[in-house]
Amino acid sequence: MRHLLSTRDLDLEAAVGILDVAEDMADVATREVKKLPTLRGKTVINLFFEDSTRTRTSFELAAKRLSADLINFSAKGSSVSKGEGLKDTAQTLAAMGADAVVIRHSASGAAQVLAESDWIDASILNAGDGTHEHPTQALLDAFTMRKRLHGNASRGRDLDGLRVTIVGDILHSRVARSNVWLLRTLGAIVTVVAPATLLPSGIDNWPVTIGYDLDAAVDDGPDVVMMLRIQAERMHAAYFPNTREYSREWGLDDDRLRRLRPDTMVMHPGPMVRGLEISAAAADSSRSTVLEQVANGVSIRMAVLYLLLASEGGAL
Amino acid sequence: MTARTLLQPADITRALTRISHEILESQGDDSIAGLVLLGIPTRGVALAKRIGALLDELAPGSAATGSLDVTMYRDDLAGQPTRAPSPTQIPAGGIDGKTVVLVDDVLYSGRTIRAALDALADHGRPRAVRLAVLVDRGHRELPIRADFVGKNLPTSAEEKIRVRLDEVDGAEYVEIIGGAK
Numbered sequence: 001m002r003h004l005l006s007t008r009d010l011d012l013e014a015a016v017g018i019l020d021v022a023e024d025m026a027d028v029a030t031r032e033v034k035k036l037p038t039l040r041g042k043t044v045i046n047l048f049f050e051d052s053t054r055t056r057t058s059f060e061l062a063a064k065r066l067s068a069d070l071i072n073f074s075a076k077g078s079s080v081s082k083g084e085g086l087k088d089t090a091q092t093l094a095a096m097g098a099d100a101v102v103i104r105h106s107a108s109g110a111a112q113v114l115a116e117s118d119w120i121d122a123s124i125l126n127a128g129d130g131t132h133e134h135p136t137q138a139l140l141d142a143f144t145m146r147k148r149l150h151g152n153a154s155r156g157r158d159l160d161g162l163r164v165t166i167v168g169d170i171l172h173s174r175v176a177r178s179n180v181w182l183l184r185t186l187g188a189i190v191t192v193v194a195p196a197t198l199l200p201s202g203i204d205n206w207p208v209t210i211g212y213d214l215d216a217a218v219d220d221g222p223d224v225v226m227m228l229r230i231q232a233e234r235m236h237a238a239y240f241p242n243t244r245e246y247s248r249e250w251g252l253d254d255d256r257l258r259r260l261r262p263d264t265m266v267m268h269p270g271p272m273v274r275g276l277e278i279s280a281a282a283a284d285s286s287r288s289t290v291l292e293q294v295a296n297g298v299s300i301r302m303a304v305l306y307l308l309l310a311s312e313g314g315a316l
Numbered sequence: 317m318t319a320r321t322l323l324q325p326a327d328i329t330r331a332l333t334r335i336s337h338e339i340l341e342s343q344g345d346d347s348i349a350g351l352v353l354l355g356i357p358t359r360g361v362a363l364a365k366r367i368g369a370l371l372d373e374l375a376p377g378s379a380a381t382g383s384l385d386v387t388m389y390r391d392d393l394a395g396q397p398t399r400a401p402s403p404t405q406i407p408a409g410g411i412d413g414k415t416v417v418l419v420d421d422v423l424y425s426g427r428t429i430r431a432a433l434d435a436l437a438d439h440g441r442p443r444a445v446r447l448a449v450l451v452d453r454g455h456r457e458l459p460i461r462a463d464f465v466g467k468n469l470p471t472s473a474e475e476k477i478r479v480r481l482d483e484v485d486g487a488e489y490v491e492i493i494g495g496a497k
Contacts, residue, residue, distance in 0.1 A: 021400060023403070024402070027403065033438035033439070036388040037389060155403075307398055310398050311395075
C-alpha cells in the first residue's frame with residue numbers, strides 16, 4: 001500500500017505496527033537533537049482546502065523532524081481561489097516533484113480520487129475528507145488510549161476489550177468514522193451516543209452499539225469518553241433546538257464528569273467549544289487527554305510518513 | 317546450501333571474555349565509570365549486556381549499557397522493505413564525555429556502523445567511540461575497522477554468516493552458510 005486513505009484498509013498487524021513505530025518516533029522528541037535524517041531529499045506537500053491548525057502543523061512538524069522538505073499549500077491565497085480545479089492543482093504539484101501529498105478537502109473521497117487518478121504519482125495521505133475519514137486522528141487517538149493504559153509497555157499491544165463511548169455529532173464526523181473502524185480492528189467495544197438527528201443513516205451497519213442517553217452512557221462506566229465538536233459549518237438544517245439544550249442533554253458537564261470513574265479518559269479531537277460539548281472543568285481535568293493527543297499526533301504522523309516514504313514500495 | 321558451525325557456545329563466551337579484558341586495558345587509568353556500552357539491535361544489545369556483566373566482575377563499578385537503533389539513519393532504506401525501528405535506550409548518565417563502545421554481532425560492509433556514528437552524534441558528544449564485534453567477516457565498503465574483535469572470519473561475499481544467541485534465538489552458535497565446498 002502506498003497511500004493512507006482510510007482506517008478501514010488497516011488490518012490488526014498493520015495498525016499495531018504503525019502504533020509501535022510511533023512509540024519510537026515519540027522517543028525522538030525527548031532527545032537533544034529532535035531530528036532524524038530518514039526522509040532527507042523527500043518533498044511533502046500539505047494541500048489544505050479546509051481550515052486546520054492541529055493537523056497541518058502536526059504534519060509539518062512530523063515531516064521536518066524526519067528531514068523532509070515541506071511546502072504548505074492552502075486554498076486561500078492560491079490559484080484555487082482563481083478557479084483552479086483539483087486536477088490542475090495535483091498536476092502542478094506532480095510537476096514540482098512531490099513525494100507525498102497530505103490532503104484535506106471538504107469533499108468526501110477527495111483523497112481517494114487523487115490516489116486513483118494518474119494526475120500525480122505521489123503517496124496520498126488523507127488528512128480529512130468531508131464527512132468520510134481522518135485516519136491519522138484515529139491512529140493518534142488509539143495511540144493515546146494505549147499509552148494511558150499500558151505506559152512504556154505499550155509496544156505490540158492492541159485495545160482488546162476497551163470500552164469506548166463516542167458522543168456528539170456523529171453524522172458529520174470523519175473522526176468518528178475513522179475511530180469506529182480502527183477501534184473495532186484493535187478489539188475495542190464502541191458505543192456511540194447522539195441525538196437521533198445527528199446519527200447517519202446506515203449506522204445500523206456499523207460495528208457499534210447505539211445510545212441516545214448520555215446519562216445512562218456515563219453511568220455505564222466506560223473506559224474512554226470521546227466528545228465530538230458540533231460541526232456548525234457543515235449543518236444546513238436544524239438538527240437540535242438550540243445550543244443550550246444540546247449542552248444540557250449531550251454535553252460533558254461538571255456533574256457528568258464527577259460521575260465518571262476516576263480513570264476514565266476524556267478525549268476530544270479538537271477544536272473544542274468549551275461550554276457546548278465539553279465543560280471547562282472536563283477539558284482541563286487530569287482525565288482529559290486533549291494535549292497528549294496533540295503531542296502524540298506528531299509521533300503518529302512521523303510513523304506514517306516513514307512507513308509510506310522510506311522504502312520505495314511503501315510498507316503500509 | 318551447506319552450513320558449517322564456526323563458533324560453539326564456549327567459543328562465544330571465550331571471545332566475549334577476551335573482548336572485556338581488552339576494553340578494560342584500553343581504558344588505561346580511566347575508571348570504568350566513564351564507559352558506556354551501546355548494543356546495536358537486535359543481537360548487539362544482548363552482546364552488550366553480556367560484556368557489561370563480564371566487566372562488572374572484572375572491575376569495581378559497573379559499565380552502563382544500553383541500545384542504539386540505527387534504522388532511521390541507514391543509507392539503504394529506499395532499496396528494501398521498510399524495517400520497523402527498535403527502541404534506543406541511552407543510559408541515564410548520557411554519553412557526553414564518555415567512552416562509548418558500540419557492540420554488534422557481525423561487521424561486514426561497515427554501513428551499519430556509519431549509521432550508528434550518525435545516530436550517536438544526535439544523542440550527544442562522547443569523548444571517544446570504539447567498536448566491538450563478535451565476528452569480523454571482511455568486505456568493508458567504508459573506512460571503518462573494529463577495535464575489539466571476537467573472531468576474524470575470512471569469507472566470500474556469496475557466503476552468509478548466521479549468529480544465534482540464547483537471549484534472542486534460544487540457541488547459541490555462529491555458522492557459515494553456502495559458498496564453495
